[in-house]
Amino acid sequence: MAEGTINVVAKFVAKPGNEAALKTALTALVAPTQKDPGYIAYDLYESTARPGEFVLVEAWASRQLLAEHLDTPHLNGFKAKAPELLAEPMSVKLFSELPGF
Template sequence: MAEGVVNVVAKFVAKPGLEAKLKEELTGLIAPTQKDPGYIAYDLYESTSRPGEFVLVEAWESRELLASHLQTPHLTGFAAKAPELLVAPMSVKLFAELPGF
């Protein structure tokens, strides 16, 4: 049975004083990610009550294509910078759409 679309919710919280830098780094991922094979959606949100807290909501055609995306230079480059920017490691969770909704 085919797995179908893989949805990702990733949360990032900037260290104090680095909110703008984290926002710049995250927004810089959007254009190259839109060119990655398997891309469906890649939407970035910032908390309305806590500046510097971001959520990425992504959709990928498959786990394999998501895994390929995670190995791209733009993602590995961000991952290398993340410890300097984040108060804690990013939270990443995968979700499957419920059938019939």
């Protein structure tokens, strides 16, 4: 069976005092990511209850194209800055779409 779209939910929590810096770093990923092969969606949200907590909801044409995205200069640059910005390790979960929905 051919693999379909792969969906990603990634959660980020800023260290106290780094909320704005994390928001800036995450929003800077959107434009270059939209040019990556296999990009379908890349939507960034901030918690209404907990400022500084962000979720990226992504959709990619395949797991391989997602893997290629994860090794781009813009993602590698973010990963290098992440330890100084994040209060906890980022949480990344992959999901596949259920047929018929």
